[in-house]
Amino acid sequence: MAAKDGSSFRMSALPAIIIAQLLGIAAITLTLVWLLHLREGVALDSGNSQKLFNAHPLLMLLGLILCGGEAIMAYKTVPGTRRTKKFVHMLLHLLALAFGGLGLYAIFKFQRDLDDPDMRTLHSWLGMGTICLYALQWVIAFFSFIFPGTTYSMRANMKPWHAFFGAVIFLMAICSAETGLVQKFIFVGREGLLINFIGITILLYGIFTILSVILPRPYEN
């Protein structure tokens, strides 16, 4: 089947948006409980290298996944003109990239402090691929859709590809998060359970975010 119009689902995006928001809140809450309560906390500038390490999953979740997901949903969740929605979409993706950059800094500094070699694991390849494509997509979209902007017919041609690659990069971020959780944390008791639930919550957040994009606005029904 070629992609059908969202209206063929006979349901509006509203329930998916609400569930995605609840899952986003659950993911960040579980992650904070994990890092602050079961681990030593989070810091970018500290003698405790564990705090530096912990900054990596927190910043990546806040950035590429939560800000990224909210940016994707902004066209449905932000009130106002199309111009406003587009501006919030662009700004949230920029914020996502800023968090992502800090998250990269944290993990590279942690590895350097430990004299560990960088970029060897599948998680590091997936993660680096994700953030590079994310930045590339942002830059191309900024110059095409915002400033200076291309012709209307070029934008119309680019839009489905922008949306498709956006979904791919977002799902790559989810996949990077899952591999990161699995790679570093061998199962131990309550912490293991918590980490599994963080992984499931992040995955479901991704699924409902994409669903909310596919489904039509309520008033389009």
Next chain:
Amino acid sequence: MAAKDGSSFRMSALPAIIIAQLLGIAAITLTLVWLLHLREGVALDSGNSQKLFNAHPLLMLLGLILCGGEAIMAYKTVPGTRRTKKFVHMLLHLLALAFGGLGLYAIFKFQRDLDDPDMRTLHSWLGMGTICLYALQWVIAFFSFIFPGTTYSMRANMKPWHAFFGAVIFLMAICSAETGLVQKFIFVGREGLLINFIGITILLYGIFTILSVILPRPYEN
């Protein structure tokens, strides 16, 4: 954006289908090199527990990912009537489930032989979730679309959801594969590189499979 018709991409599915097939061949080739050449080989019934363990990634790749992906693409790749395409789609998914069941048997037997507790890691949760949803989706689809089948209007209502959940379950299988590769194999030299490339190839196979579903048939242009 609500999902646009595939024709707005202004490209046919043919290049995506060809690339997906090449990536599928690459993924199975790399995996066979890994398991047969760098590891001890594969067996379901052997005194060597490593061979039993190795059967798990091979069967899961053959099943939920490769047969699953080919089943998804069958509507575009199989010649003949819609009835033929649908039958091949159903049969390939059944084959995927059969491989998946054997893959589960292999890993549970391996864990039992080692007296390891089951179902503790995020990979095991993701993987078990995937195969259960896969089986559920197959059963629901079989009774709705094939035998005895529901009314035409019910089928039309179900079809977009069947396609959406199909894509979700397929991407969950990809994500399970990535976490499985990362969980068990700490980076070591050539084998580590090979495993990273297997992971990247599987991810790209998933992306091009979904793309080939979204893009229209050549003659629809």
